[in-house]
Amino acid sequence: MTDMENAVVSTDAASGSASDTKTETRGGTSAAVRTGLYIGGEERFTDEVLTIADPGKPGEVAGEAASASEADVADAIAAAKEAFPAWAALSPQERAAKMAEAIAGIADDRDEDAAVLSRENGKIRMESWIDALVFELRWNLALMLADEVDQDKTLPVVPGAIPVTTEVSYQPLGPVTVIVPFNWPIAILGASLPHALLAGNTAIVKPPPSAPLATTRVVQRVAEKLPPGVLNVVTGPDANMSALISSPDVAKVCFTGSVNGGKRIMEMASKSLTRVTLELGGNDAAVFLEDAIVDDAHLDRLFAAIYDTTGQICMNAKRVYVHRSRLGEVVEGLSSRLEQTRIGYGLDEGTTMGPLHQSAQKAFVEEIIQEAKDAGAEVREFGELPGDAELQGGNFLRPAIVVDPDPSLRVVTQEQFGPVIPIIPFDTEEEAVRLANDTWSGLCGSVWTADPDAANRVGSQLVCGYVWVNDHGATRLDLRAPFGGMRQSGFGREQGIEGVRAFQDTRSIATIDPEALASMAH
Incomplete structure (x- = not known):
């Protein structure tokens, strides 16, 4: 930043x-x-x-x-x-x-x-x-x-x-x-x-x-x-x-x-x-419970929460925890949307993802993606870099998903501030809360569930300043509500x-x- x-x-x-x-x-x-x-x-x-x-x-x-x-x-x-x-x-x-x-x-x-x-x-x-x-x-x-x-x-x-x-x-x-x-x-x-x-x-x-x-x-x-x-x-x-x-x-x-x-x-x-x-920065967790609604509307919200502004938003989702039984749906839902990504100049017609703001940040995101690959994680990358000569060497990066990475990898522990997201399975609600709170940050979080009681139960346990239910990110921030972080956020x-x-x-x-x-x- x-x-x-x-x-x-x-x-x-x-x-x-x-x-x-x-x-x-x-x-x-x-x-x-x-x-x-x-x-x-x-x-x-x-x-x-x-x-x-x-x-x-x-x-x-x-x-x-x-x-x-x-x-x-x-x-x-x-x-x-x-x-x-x-x-x-x-x-x-x-x-x-x-x-x-x-x-x-x-x-x-x-x-x-x-x-x-x-x-x-x-x-x-x-x-x-x-x-x-x-x-x-x-x-x-x-x-x-x-x-x-x-x-x-x-x-x-x-x-x-x-x-x-x-x-x-x-x-x-x-x-x-x-x-x-x-x-x-x-x-x-x-x-x-x-x-x-x-x-x-x-x-x-x-x-x-x-x-x-x-x-x-x-x-x-x-x-x-x-x-x-x-x-x-x-x-x-x-x-x-x-x-x-x-x-x-x-x-x-x-x-x-x-x-x-x-x-x-x-x-x-x-x-x-x-x-x-x-x-300050965030390493926001989005938690998908077993009964989460994983339809087009909810997947569109999640996609925006991760990849808007090429991932460069403090309150973007930075880690997605999904009940193991629903992992495939979330991964495939995001993948299908990333396949439609058009990387290009921000002012060009049809561009859906522009460059990162600074070359140093591009290098960092490339580094943590490569680190995940070297560790044996499943890394999916999408889109094509611009072919125009005048855009060669720009801060463009293909967006990525990292499926079930080791939790010690930097793609999980650090704020990526770029177009890459780790998607991590869990088995119990207690495990999900523990994993979500196992971080240095405390800016935002989200709970995805069809059960309002579960949303309140889990949301009230997330150590952060702002929690969404069945949504996440700047597009749904209530501009009337107090906003700010906890911990190092x-x-x-x-x-x-x-x-x-x-x-x-x-x-x-x-x-x-x-x-x-x-x-x-x-």
Whole structure:
């Protein structure tokens, strides 16, 4: 995953203009996109830029993003700090009204945003379009929480024990940093940014350095309609970004990325005691009980849960445990769907699976597939790699199924983050729960069964933050519900009122009650 520790970026000296340069390419997309920084209500361009590679076409550039210096980052923090008092002083309803105005019309450029995202990320156009759509959905769902944001409570006098009445209310934290990864950057931003702003905080968004273009475009269009400094966006090499985490003027960091990246964020934040929410990797288990419904509808859901975005989604199913009596049905059902896979460029008509985002990840997935083959596991691979000359050397990989592998293999124990899945048989429900929980992660899980009681029984035993029944994956995530992980999948919650509370703290104001105090004296 892209994170503050291991992001792959390149910087080239270049001069740029304040407008995007557009040229037509295959699929009708715009090439040579250039984005700037957005700080304190003003767009800012830099001589140094991030050159963003196209993962499907070696040697081609998807666009250029501004490369912020440490001084630019300091300016963004200062802008957010300056804007905070006035923004926090508004009521939640007033903030919600301004945020509703800011998101209006965001869909007007969605086709272009999706094309840009597909070129820099590699995923297919439809997924890129949904990525941008989910941001808007999450934003508007957050605004529906406005009346709950300041719901305080009163703790009354306890005669003879507590002679005060205490008002417990909520307060915003201050400037916050939101760091998103490459895989679903715009949608993931929507899980936290609107909640942070609605709570009364100001924000600095850091898009992924290997795919910052579409996210920057969307954030800037929203920020331009908010008071200056309330929402800022900075792009650049991670070496220049440390103040976004360690500055004493940053109240909180919300990070989505890899486990190692999360550990690094937490270490950096500890120096200033900056609060953190971490949504990290997952090794999600999907558990098919003996009575599971294995029809086309359910197999389609499972297929999407595994292979969407070429397997590069934190909440994708990463291990499938199937009752031994149903193993063949699941394997053959997935196989028949994988036989229809068309691997190709994300913007080409008919492509169903694009390239992996980075060559290092492709090499890792190839390695764990080969390791499974060498260990004697049954490995089925599907599809044909693109034959076009311009796609040769792109990060394309044939999707695979690994049937009944040794549980110690990395294809089982590690997050693949690619188009490969281990399918493992079990004999008893207790065994299935034990195997599902035998992992470092605790992000999501799923139970597949025709019995609601069994679904609740097994689902309540899975050690993770979110459980689906007869489904799995991002396409069915309830965008109103709190979302987040356990164990090394992170901590803190996004979405819902819990997501708002994550960007607030409590304030208690106690007022002495003379009569209650007097009664205690007697």
